[in-house]
Amino acid sequence: MEKKQPDKKVIFKSVKEMPVMPVSLYDMSYNKTGTWRNLKPVINYDKCIYCMICWKYCPEPAITLEPIVIDGKEKPNPVINYDYCKGCGICWNECPVDAIDIEEEEK
Amino acid sequence: MRQVLMGNHAVSWGATLSRVQVIAAYPITPQTQVVELLSEICAEKKLDAKFIKVESEHSAMAACIGASMTGARAFTATSAQGLALMHEMLHWASGARTPVVMANINRAMTPPWTIWTDQNDSLSERDTGWMQVYCQNNQEVLDSVIQAYKVSERILLPTMVILDAFVLSHTMEVVDMPEQEMVDTYLPPFKPEYKLDPEDPHAFGGLTGPDGYFELRYIMQDAMEQAKSEWEKTGKEFGEMFGREYGLVETYKADDADFLIISSATIASTARVAVDRLRERGMKIGILRIRVFRPFPVERVREIVSSVKKAMVIDRNISFGASGIFYQEVKAAMYNVSNRPPIFGIVTGLGGRDVGVRDIIQMVEDVDKMDSPRSDIIFKGVRI
Numbered sequence: 001m002e003k004k005q006p007d008k009k010v011i012f013k014s015v016k017e018m019p020v021m022p023v024s025l026y027d028m029s030y031n032k033t034g035t036w037r038n039l040k041p042v043i044n045y046d047k048c049i050y051c052m053i054c055w056k057y058c059p060e061p062a063i064t065l066e067p068i069v070i071d072g073k074e075k076p077n078p079v080i081n082y083d084y085c086k087g088c089g090i091c092w093n094e095c096p097v098d099a100i101d102i103e104e105e106e107k
Numbered sequence: 108m109r110q111v112l113m114g115n116h117a118v119s120w121g122a123t124l125s126r127v128q129v130i131a132a133y134p135i136t137p138q139t140q141v142v143e144l145l146s147e148i149c150a151e152k153k154l155d156a157k158f159i160k161v162e163s164e165h166s167a168m169a170a171c172i173g174a175s176m177t178g179a180r181a182f183t184a185t186s187a188q189g190l191a192l193m194h195e196m197l198h199w200a201s202g203a204r205t206p207v208v209m210a211n212i213n214r215a216m217t218p219p220w221t222i223w224t225d226q227n228d229s230l231s232e233r234d235t236g237w238m239q240v241y242c243q244n245n246q247e248v249l250d251s252v253i254q255a256y257k258v259s260e261r262i263l264l265p266t267m268v269i270l271d272a273f274v275l276s277h278t279m280e281v282v283d284m285p286e287q288e289m290v291d292t293y294l295p296p297f298k299p300e301y302k303l304d305p306e307d308p309h310a311f312g313g314l315t316g317p318d319g320y321f322e323l324r325y326i327m328q329d330a331m332e333q334a335k336s337e338w339e340k341t342g343k344e345f346g347e348m349f350g351r352e353y354g355l356v357e358t359y360k361a362d363d364a365d366f367l368i369i370s371s372a373t374i375a376s377t378a379r380v381a382v383d384r385l386r387e388r389g390m391k392i393g394i395l396r397i398r399v400f401r402p403f404p405v406e407r408v409r410e411i412v413s414s415v416k417k418a419m420v421i422d423r424n425i426s427f428g429a430s431g432i433f434y435q436e437v438k439a440a441m442y443n444v445s446n447r448p449p450i451f452g453i454v455t456g457l458g459g460r461d462v463g464v465r466d467i468i469q470m471v472e473d474v475d476k477m478d479s480p481r482s483d484i485i486f487k488g489v490r491i
Binding site (some may be wrong): 011012015018019020021022023024025026027028029 | 202203204263300301308309310311312313315318319322323325326329330
């Protein structure tokens with residue numbers, strides 16, 4: 001899907017121009033929350049069992065599933081999108097096999 | 108089709124006839140038979156709705172808001188402490204402009220623990236941006252749920268349909284059940300302009316700074332103002348289709364009245380009998396029943412109250428440290444009207460204490476002897 005993005009901040013001149021409800025005029029993909037991150041989760045794919053728990057718990061969603069084929073079977077491979085990952089550490093906390101490490105973010 | 112229904116079941120059938128799509132409710136006290144019957148109706152597949160049992164009223168309202176944002180017609184019911192627990196989400200529902208409808212059974216607030224009627228639960232939510240309709244009989248309860256969806260979905264503000272605990276909620280009355288096809292004509296499916304849709308993503312209720320928030324609140328107030336004519340218009344349409352017309356207010360023998368009783372809910376319907384008896388004695392007396400409390404029908408109140416010589420507001424509620432709440436609102440509405448009558452404020456019936464015909468006649472007789480109110484509260488029926 002094509003991403004819409006505001007060129008600059010929109011200030012309405014009058015209530016007549018505004019939507020009646022508090023709704024964004026754009027999808028929020030331009031709002032890259034990855035810059036907030038102090039801690040960086042990193043998936044160790046040697047340990048990952050493709051259970052999708054990190055994907056389910058990620059509040060953003062900054063973890064996407066990209067299918068990979070292992071031993072002839074398609075598995076849902078979790079990939080962290082660092083453009084949006086805020087480094088909350090929930091995936092690191094929830095991973096049942098300790099396949100996610102957390103590192104200091106280099107800034 | 109005429110049926111004998113308790114007020115709670117009148118709500119359930121009102122929601123069923125409105126073809127609600129999501130019902131979220133907390134199933135234990137202070138819940139009522141409203142959602143008990145609805146869960147049965149859903150289980151028997153007479154209604155194509157998702158019934159979500161939640162762990163609190165706060166969650167019930169949150170689920171309704173989420174459902175409404177996806178374009179579903181959402182419903183819940185609660186009472187007293189349950190409504191209080193929803194408080195945060197009530198602001199969210201109105202601020203997000205979701206047309207959720209709920210039934211609130213008017214119960215007094217605890218402690219001491221109580222399940223009997225007064226209006227302090229719903230009136231505590233006066234400023235949450237919800238429309239409020241106070242019903243006087245079970246027919247009006249059923250009809251108001253249907254009408255509430257029509258108004259809410261046009262105005263994009265939620266509505267609370269309110270009925271007195273026990274006096275209506277558990278009392279059986281004859282109710283004319285409208286035909287489903289006619290309700291479908293009256294109330295078309297809900298189609299919001301903006302909704303949660305992965306194909307067309309938007310953020311709802313996101314961070315808004317001082318450069319935008321004020322305008323959104325202005326728009327809400329403007330919607331409340333528009334809602335006044337919408338309640339009148341859709342109430343008239345309801346009358347044309349179903350033979351029962353509803354407005355913001357209802358009067359009884361008020362046209363030539365010198366003395367006006369102003370009240371709401373079932374006290375106003377009981378007062379009709381008192382008015383008939385007082386009229387037999389030659390007293391020119393009538394009633395103004397405030398049906399829709401938010402938006403407050405200030406124009407109708409001014410028009411009717413300014414034509415009488417004395418007005419008496421009966422409140423089954425109290426704002427501690429002030430007075431009855433309907434009394435405050437009526438007084439405030441009349442302040443800038445030059446030919447206003449003296450207005451007396453009665454507080455009575457708290458915690459479900461019965462307010463009968465004789466009590467109301469006694470109130471009228473006492474107030475009739477006074478020239479002007481000596482205090483903001485005249486307590487009636489309390490052992491002082």
